[in-house]
Amino acid sequence: MQEATLEQAKKLGLTEPEFEAIKKVLGRTPNFTETAVYSVMWSEHCSYKNSIKWLKTLPKDGSKVLAKAGEENAGLIDIGGGWACSFKIESHNHPSAIEPFQGAATGVGGIHRDIFTMGARPIATLNSLRFGNINDDKTKHLLKGVVKGISHYGNCFGVPTVGGEVYFEDCYSTNPLVNAMSVGVMKTGKTISATSYGEGNPVFIVGSDTGKDGIGGASFASADISEDSAKDLPAVQVGDPFQEKKLLEACMELAETDSFIGMQDMGAAGIACSTSEMSAKGEHGMVIHLDKVPTRQKNMKAWEMLLSESQERMLIVVKKGHEKTVTDIFDKWDIHCENIGEVTKDPMLKFYMHEELVAEIPAESLVLGGGAPVYEREYTEPSYFAERDQFSIDTVALPSDMKAVAEKLITLPNIASKRWVYDQYDSMVGTANTSTNAPSDAAVVWVKETEKGIACTVDCNSRYVHADPKTGGMIAVFEAARNIVCSGALPSAITNCLNFGNPYNPEVYYQFVYALKGMSEACIKLDTPVTGGNVSFYNQSPDGAVYPTPTIGMVGIIEDISKRMTMDFKQEGDAIYIIGKSKNDIGSSEYLHKLIGVHLSPAPYFDMDEEFLVQQTVLRLIHAQVIESAHDVADGGLFTGLVESAKQRNLGFNCTQSDMSIRTDAYLFGEAQSRIVVSVKKENIATFESMLADCPFEKVGEVTASEVIINAANWGNIAQWKTSYDEALEKIING
Numbered sequence: 001m002q003e004a005t006l007e008q009a010k011k012l013g014l015t016e017p018e019f020e021a022i023k024k025v026l027g028r029t030p031n032f033t034e035t036a037v038y039s040v041m042w043s044e045h046c047s048y049k050n051s052i053k054w055l056k057t058l059p060k061d062g063s064k065v066l067a068k069a070g071e072e073n074a075g076l077i078d079i080g081g082g083w084a085c086s087f088k089i090e091s092h093n094h095p096s097a098i099e100p101f102q103g104a105a106t107g108v109g110g111i112h113r114d115i116f117t118m119g120a121r122p123i124a125t126l127n128s129l130r131f132g133n134i135n136d137d138k139t140k141h142l143l144k145g146v147v148k149g150i151s152h153y154g155n156c157f158g159v160p161t162v163g164g165e166v167y168f169e170d171c172y173s174t175n176p177l178v179n180a181m182s183v184g185v186m187k188t189g190k191t192i193s194a195t196s197y198g199e200g201n202p203v204f205i206v207g208s209d210t211g212k213d214g215i216g217g218a219s220f221a222s223a224d225i226s227e228d229s230a231k232d233l234p235a236v237q238v239g240d241p242f243q244e245k246k247l248l249e250a251c252m253e254l255a256e257t258d259s260f261i262g263m264q265d266m267g268a269a270g271i272a273c274s275t276s277e278m279s280a281k282g283e284h285g286m287v288i289h290l291d292k293v294p295t296r297q298k299n300m301k302a303w304e305m306l307l308s309e310s311q312e313r314m315l316i317v318v319k320k321g322h323e324k325t326v327t328d329i330f331d332k333w334d335i336h337c338e339n340i341g342e343v344t345k346d347p348m349l350k351f352y353m354h355e356e357l358v359a360e361i362p363a364e365s366l367v368l369g370g371g372a373p374v375y376e377r378e379y380t381e382p383s384y385f386a387e388r389d390q391f392s393i394d395t396v397a398l399p400s401d402m403k404a405v406a407e408k409l410i411t412l413p414n415i416a417s418k419r420w421v422y423d424q425y426d427s428m429v430g431t432a433n434t435s436t437n438a439p440s441d442a443a444v445v446w447v448k449e450t451e452k453g454i455a456c457t458v459d460c461n462s463r464y465v466h467a468d469p470k471t472g473g474m475i476a477v478f479e480a481a482r483n484i485v486c487s488g489a490l491p492s493a494i495t496n497c498l499n500f501g502n503p504y505n506p507e508v509y510y511q512f513v514y515a516l517k518g519m520s521e522a523c524i525k526l527d528t529p530v531t532g533g534n535v536s537f538y539n540q541s542p543d544g545a546v547y548p549t550p551t552i553g554m555v556g557i558i559e560d561i562s563k564r565m566t567m568d569f570k571q572e573g574d575a576i577y578i579i580g581k582s583k584n585d586i587g588s589s590e591y592l593h594k595l596i597g598v599h600l601s602p603a604p605y606f607d608m609d610e611e612f613l614v615q616q617t618v619l620r621l622i623h624a625q626v627i628e629s630a631h632d633v634a635d636g637g638l639f640t641g642l643v644e645s646a647k648q649r650n651l652g653f654n655c656t657q658s659d660m661s662i663r664t665d666a667y668l669f670g671e672a673q674s675r676i677v678v679s680v681k682k683e684n685i686a687t688f689e690s691m692l693a694d695c696p697f698e699k700v701g702e703v704t705a706s707e708v709i710i711n712a713a714n715w716g717n718i719a720q721w722k723t724s725y726d727e728a729l730e731k732i733i734n735g
Helices: 006-011 016-026 032-041 093-098 100-116 137-157 227-235 241-255 270-282 302-307 323-332 385-389 402-409 462-467 469-486 506-526 590-596 608-623 637-649 664-669 682-690 718-734
Strands: 065-067 075-080 083-091 121-131 161-168 177-187 202-207 260-265 285-289 313-318 336-344 348-353 356-362 443-446 453-459 490-499 530-536 549-558 575-579 629-632 652-655 676-680 697-704 707-710 713-717
Touching: 006 016, 006 032, 016 032, 032 270, 032 302, 032 356, 075 490, 075 530, 075 549, 083 100, 083 453, 083 549, 093 100, 093 137, 093 177, 100 121, 100 137, 100 177, 100 241, 100 260, 121 137, 121 241, 121 443, 121 453, 121 549, 137 161, 137 241, 137 718, 161 443, 161 453, 177 453, 177 490, 177 549, 202 241, 202 323, 241 260, 241 313, 241 323, 260 270, 270 285, 270 302, 270 313, 270 348, 302 348, 302 356, 313 323, 323 336, 402 590, 402 637, 402 664, 402 707, 402 713, 453 469, 462 469, 462 506, 462 549, 469 490, 469 506, 469 549, 469 608, 469 629, 469 676, 490 506, 506 549, 506 608, 575 608, 575 682, 590 664, 608 629, 608 676, 629 637, 637 652, 637 664, 637 676, 637 697, 637 707, 637 718, 676 682, 697 707, 707 718, 713 718
Parallel strands: 083 490, 083 530, 121 161, 285 348, 490 530, 652 707
Antiparallel strands: 065 075, 075 083, 083 177, 121 177, 202 313, 202 336, 260 313, 285 336, 348 356, 443 453, 453 549, 490 549, 575 676, 575 697, 629 676, 652 697, 707 713
């Protein structure tokens, strides 16, 4: 075939030095098909070439870890009793910016495949979403499309959406973020590996036909969004949740046999990726006949078939002689199952089209950890830090009407209920979700056949990370852990989805480096190793980069699900306490940012040792069964947290500020970290306070029948606050 030119290589996203490196690997100039394969495999999305240096600094070891980051399609931890939990979070940002419905839907489908490719059955989905100004028509279009895509795929596939978060900031206007997390369970010792070995073993492609949708999706995800990006619509995949449901059941049935060597989902870079990664891991090669691949369109070219990201496809290496076992299973589920090649001892990938050799590449040269390039980018402290450091709380006048501020605060899009979103998701399918009618800070999913529960959450306040990348990265991990702890679970491990701007911008790269430094310190303190995730760079438009958004997905284990903790106040007369200590701090709060209009201020108060003590204390209190509810103080501050705990049962609260050296706005609306609101029965107060000898705490007040009372002033009935909180977002969306 004709040699590729440097101009063609550059159009595919390769640099001149990379093109020269490919020539050295091959000992010749690559043809166009080979160049196309390298372009996707060496893209940021597949190779992590601009991030792997720092990803390697994250803690990966832990006593419960069964599959470390990078070893398999998803993380895997031991949850005891012969059971394991597989989980992972990934982004589908760029596709969702162009085609929100399919972009979000296929993001959900892709992350589920990573879980059941491991042999685990998905039991929960979560998502973390970021959009621009909610008042813009474009934002409403993207929001509606993304939510509809998530609900369509998840509801049809039959896995409940149990939790998530939605934020609105102007910086996400061009680049919405759509991060999807899947959690699954399996018996230990049943892990399926994404590997290939055994000369002569047949290679099968199973699932949907291969089409032109998603071609070059990995490269598309590794570039800035521009006005011309709509022309890249073919780079957006199209999903079929019903086909994936059949594929899941077939793979679960296959997992019970001893008829295969390994299996891998075809996600980013499609056949090119699965063949190269499985071969490199098993230190073997493959001969693949592309003309045997079932296709949706006629006359597809070799490079189109190799790069297609058509959904609901797997690559399976079958043990020779076991072909009929495999084909019978997939025939039963009415799924294509085609033998397209075989494993070779020679570690080369050889792709044929109608007996013509169209590409010949060493598998190792394509993959992360092998021949894929690794870069160390320059980074410099962001110039906006100077403006941030000029902020003083003394420059903010104390509001004369705190009630009026509170009324505005709880109707802000980032604070108000996301009911309009989650009502579109099926949260009850599968009957394992325990959080639908009794919400806790983290979703809790029952592991059937056991007494165990898995608490899971996604978390990141990107404004904190923007204000201080290292502190913000630490807070993201610890806030996720606070949610897990408030549900009664022990934080066990994390997965992350690292959403940043262009890595070639030194200030953006500084944000990335320092966010990972903070994340690393937090994970070491909590003993929550990083089991995997993904990096999404180039979330940048001509207007600038998005806030640095290192989204944390965390899971925790509850040994006895009957002892899970919820966030709702239980009865009138119960005492309300803060575990932790209020601070004279309004830095980076929603109150300061959206209501006062200060866009740059320091991250909120945070002390890692103090935070750790608070979490350990609350976990002890829950296990001793001396508290009735637990809910962390987060976005919107103490007042918002009190409303969220009270409104579940239509109860009120009487809150009296005891430390008058703290400004009232900081006390009610500040977002200083390391605080958890708990409620306690009167008869348990003495026991409760005796368990707090080493931990700071303060009495807030008590639960009332329905009235909201702040510092002796009656602020009305909880019903009014509940209505305002619950209906604010849908009123904005529906205009």
